Amino acid sequence: xxxxxxxxxxxxxxxxxxxxxxVLYVQPLREDVSTLTERFREQxxxxxxxxSPFSLFKQLWRTEGxxxxxxxxxxxxxxxxxxxxxxxxxxxxxxEDDPVAQxxxxxxxxxxxxxxxxxxxxxxxxxxxxxxxxxxxxxLTSLSESFSxxxxxxxxxxxxxxxxxxxxxxxxxxxxxxxxxxxxxxYLPREVLVSDSTPEPDPEVPKKKGRPSWRDRAKKAQxxxxxxxxxxxxxxxxxxxxxxxxxxxQDELVNYQTEKAELITALESAxxxxxxxxxxxxxLKRLRDIQNEEDGLGSVEQRQLVGVERVESAxxxxxxxxxxxxxxxxxxxxxxxxxxxxxxxxxxxxxxxxFFCIMSSSYSLAPNAQRRYYPxxxxxxxxxxxxxxxxxxxxxxxxxxxxxxxxxxGFSPSSARPKELRTSASTHSLSDAGRYGAPAAGAGTVTxxxxxxxxxxxxxxxxxxxxxPNQPEPDDYLHNPDPRRDRKHDSGGTVFTYRGLTNVGxxxxxxxxxxxxxxxxxxISHFTSKQMSKNGGFNLGGINASGQIxxxxxxxxxxxxxxxxxxxxxxxYFDPSQEMQLVFSDEFNTDGRTxxxxxxxxxxxxxxxxxxxxxxxxxxxxxxxxxGGSLQITLSRKETHDxxxxxxxxSTWNKFCFTGGIFEASVQLPGANNIEGLWxxxxxxxxxxxAGYGATLEGLWPYTYDAxxxxxxxxxxxxxxxxxxxxxxxxxxxxxxxxxxxxRLSRCTCKGESHPGPMHSDGTFVGxxxxxxxxxxAQITGTPLTGQVSQSAQWxxxxxxxxxxxxxxxxxxxxxxxxxxxxxxxGVFQQATSGVTETxxxxxELEQGCFATYAFEYKPGFDNxxxxxxxNDQVAWTMMAAGMGPDPNVQISARPVPQEPMYLIANxxxxxxxxxxxxxxxxxxxxxxxxxxxxxxPSNQIKIGCDPVDFPTQAYINQYIDAYTxxxxxxxxxxxKQPWPKSKLLNQC
Numbered sequence: 001x002x003x004x005x006x007x008x009x010x011x012x013x014x015x016x017x018x019x020x021x022x023v024l025y026v027q028p029l030r031e032d033v034s035t036l037t038e039r040f041r042e043q044x045x046x047x048x049x050x051x052s053p054f055s056l057f058k059q060l061w062r063t064e065g066x067x068x069x070x071x072x073x074x075x076x077x078x079x080x081x082x083x084x085x086x087x088x089x090x091x092x093x094x095x096e097d098d099p100v101a102q103x104x105x106x107x108x109x110x111x112x113x114x115x116x117x118x119x120x121x122x123x124x125x126x127x128x129x130x131x132x133x134x135x136x137x138x139x140l141t142s143l144s145e146s147f148s149x150x151x152x153x154x155x156x157x158x159x160x161x162x163x164x165x166x167x168x169x170x171x172x173x174x175x176x177x178x179x180x181x182x183x184x185x186x187y188l189p190r191e192v193l194v195s196d197s198t199p200e201p202d203p204e205v206p207k208k209k210g211r212p213s214w215r216d217r218a219k220k221a222q223x224x225x226x227x228x229x230x231x232x233x234x235x236x237x238x239x240x241x242x243x244x245x246x247x248x249x250q251d252e253l254v255n256y257q258t259e260k261a262e263l264i265t266a267l268e269s270a271x272x273x274x275x276x277x278x279x280x281x282x283x284l285k286r287l288r289d290i291q292n293e294e295d296g297l298g299s300v301e302q303r304q305l306v307g308v309e310r311v312e313s314a315x316x317x318x319x320x321x322x323x324x325x326x327x328x329x330x331x332x333x334x335x336x337x338x339x340x341x342x343x344x345x346x347x348x349x350x351x352x353x354x355f356f357c358i359m360s361s362s363y364s365l366a367p368n369a370q371r372r373y374y375p376x377x378x379x380x381x382x383x384x385x386x387x388x389x390x391x392x393x394x395x396x397x398x399x400x401x402x403x404x405x406x407x408x409x410g411f412s413p414s415s416a417r418p419k420e421l422r423t424s425a426s427t428h429s430l431s432d433a434g435r436y437g438a439p440a441a442g443a444g445t446v447t448x449x450x451x452x453x454x455x456x457x458x459x460x461x462x463x464x465x466x467x468x469p470n471q472p473e474p475d476d477y478l479h480n481p482d483p484r485r486d487r488k489h490d491s492g493g494t495v496f497t498y499r500g501l502t503n504v505g506x507x508x509x510x511x512x513x514x515x516x517x518x519x520x521x522x523x524i525s526h527f528t529s530k531q532m533s534k535n536g537g538f539n540l541g542g543i544n545a546s547g548q549i550x551x552x553x554x555x556x557x558x559x560x561x562x563x564x565x566x567x568x569x570x571x572x573y574f575d576p577s578q579e580m581q582l583v584f585s586d587e588f589n590t591d592g593r594t595x596x597x598x599x600x601x602x603x604x605x606x607x608x609x610x611x612x613x614x615x616x617x618x619x620x621x622x623x624x625x626x627x628g629g630s631l632q633i634t635l636s637r638k639e640t641h642d643x644x645x646x647x648x649x650x651s652t653w654n655k656f657c658f659t660g661g662i663f664e665a666s667v668q669l670p671g672a673n674n675i676e677g678l679w680x681x682x683x684x685x686x687x688x689x690x691a692g693y694g695a696t697l698e699g700l701w702p703y704t705y706d707a708x709x710x711x712x713x714x715x716x717x718x719x720x721x722x723x724x725x726x727x728x729x730x731x732x733x734x735x736x737x738x739x740x741x742x743x744r745l746s747r748c749t750c751k752g753e754s755h756p757g758p759m760h761s762d763g764t765f766v767g768x769x770x771x772x773x774x775x776x777x778a779q780i781t782g783t784p785l786t787g788q789v790s791q792s793a794q795w796x797x798x799x800x801x802x803x804x805x806x807x808x809x810x811x812x813x814x815x816x817x818x819x820x821x822x823x824x825x826x827g828v829f830q831q832a833t834s835g836v837t838e839t840x841x842x843x844x845e846l847e848q849g850c851f852a853t854y855a856f857e858y859k860p861g862f863d864n865x866x867x868x869x870x871x872n873d874q875v876a877w878t879m880m881a882a883g884m885g886p887d888p889n890v891q892i893s894a895r896p897v898p899q900e901p902m903y904l905i906a907n908x909x910x911x912x913x914x915x916x917x918x919x920x921x922x923x924x925x926x927x928x929x930x931x932x933x934x935x936x937x938p939s940n941q942i943k944i945g946c947d948p949v950d951f952p953t954q955a956y957i958n959q960y961i962d963a964y965t966x967x968x969x970x971x972x973x974x975x976x977k978q979p980w981p982k983s984k985l986l987n988q989c
Contacts, residue, residue, distance in 0.1 A: 037098075087112055138568060591629075676780035676785060683775055740829065
């Protein structure tokens, strides 16, 4: 094998990448894998118990040879395509129900991967990881567990070892689960892989005579050339033709029969080459007949050019001819070519005629060799009759070998030229007919070739024409205009003739074609092109803005390759009988990761001041990295942007979102468990609002509402009503209930206003928002000071006095000694449902440094919806959706558990809005460490993506992209200068 084509390799000699993605390669490869499976099955069940199954497979691999893995000339693209397609065909076997097929595919993929040479480019191990859907990957990693019967129990250990080795070496990268079946066409070769359905010819029915179709000739030619190439490469060079002398014809016949037998043996494995084998046998039979004829003749003169001696004579002539152009070819090539040529006149069967064409066209003995074409005997056309010499009688075919011009096969210009130059003593005239290719008088010849028609002497007198100016020529009228004769043609005419209509029609077709090409084609392409699927998301799983999944080297799958297999599923916290499936994970095991914009496919750190909560630090991407197998967000006493502290916040906004399921993290909290002031948090928010970008949040956070009533109005009142919303609520704001500007994208939005949609069946918009659910916000409170976490959800519109229906049916706290209801219920900007749970006091940075698991699980919507929070690996508390039902006091409807696609957020900062800050005793720098983050969803309700059909976000975000990328736009109307959507509730439509 070569890493690149040699300089002498022609373009046709280099294997192209398209071969390995076509049926010509894939179909035979699949058949070979099936054959390998059956051979392994047979030997496995008849093996010696002392031989391991994998040793048996390796022995079978070496015995079979796998010749299709060896090619002479590659380029880099072809080799890469060959490697990836081949290993994917092996991995197809994992989707079979047959255990032997599964094992064969795994053993074959492992052997093929680890036996590829490293010194040939590109090396398989240096290519991108092999893409594999997560459901196939799970099947691979759990394959050994399926071999529990006594017959297949010996396979468990090698399968487990091979699977673990390939996972450890990161052979694969895992893609989202496929919804198109186990063999996803997206990862298979481009062409539709179907078998050639051309029916086999009936050997009993004689073939029609005549010229075969192009397809048949091309197919048969390819078959013949492949067979001859194989034979020529495996056959040693024979002695040169010059060493073969008479009288040993019988020995040469034996040699010829031996070589042809070797060719037939080499081709026996190809059943579709029966026509070639039949042709070879026909040649042998005819040579035997010639030998018999030779033995029956008398003198040597009578049999001078028959039988094998004819072959010897032709070989000597061809050798003499080749010396003028190239080095003489090996004897076996000249022997076979000449035998085929001489047998053509004797064998009329179509298979042999075809094979002669292949040999004559593919194995020319010199670069300048030409095929001579002889026209049939007959008179020349009248237009050229006066320009040609007198025709010569055709020599019968049987006299071809004895004719002096039989050697015309080696014709060259020097052989037709007179031996003397043109001098005063020369007896040759320049007008001699034989000087420039015209046959000399009395010379025997065959019928002139087509090229001889136009090979004329420079002297016109030699052409046989009368050149006297007084002699009229047949074409004189073309050169003598006559106005009277031609007036009807010169004075114009009509287009309505056959020729005129043909011309106009051609011009019309040309114009229509050009218009269609440059105007029609773009329109047709626009309206008929299919939108590429984004798998239900936007920028999900490495999907970029065009909806493509890049095949990048590295660990960029939705599920981290280093996530333990045993955590791919887990029971629900709310209902342990329900299984939850892992859909996203990040283990943060690669040190030195950064999260500046564009650095990571899922996470992005912000560079801004979180003014909404009066934070004391500036959030900078430099504060976030990975080290020691965990994500580290560091809060430092460092002046940044005129602030004294630097912290960090990162999120998966518009890159990874989920709707329903479990969001959990393993966390070590910063600082000590008895010094207050730090504000670490892990939380989720609806994708229509971007944390830290105020204009996007105004009128959307913390709403979760789909009704058209006073709950969507500014300050949650309309014309001063209801009165309960104006008194007895927030004591710090004179009892007012709400200072919110109203729900910007509500169900009351007028038709034609800017709204992301979709629409209800009654023609109203679906109420949209940016709700928030917190995994935790850590705090230090109590006497003595103790570490706690607040686990909450934020809501709008608000209940009267921010009191939700926290009955025992709607608020479930399994361990009241550890978790209590948070006394903080809300204020004019939010209503909170919150529980406070005491943390593991050792899981702090300055304590024992352990990690604890925090999570929330939720089901979106109204009926049977819920949110369950988890702290210290235990369920802390649960609230049911019924607790946020309608409140007649303030005339609002029920609020659903958030239905928007939610993205993930993690941050570390400080703010007096959250609680006292003990700057004097806090230790800086201090770090929030996250060991891993994982997201699960019910196996039958997978819904990931930031742009789902029922709650789209992409088009709206793109329309107002400046607000989502510029944190200096703090309000929608005053800063961003966009109108507030009109509301029919306020009679604005």
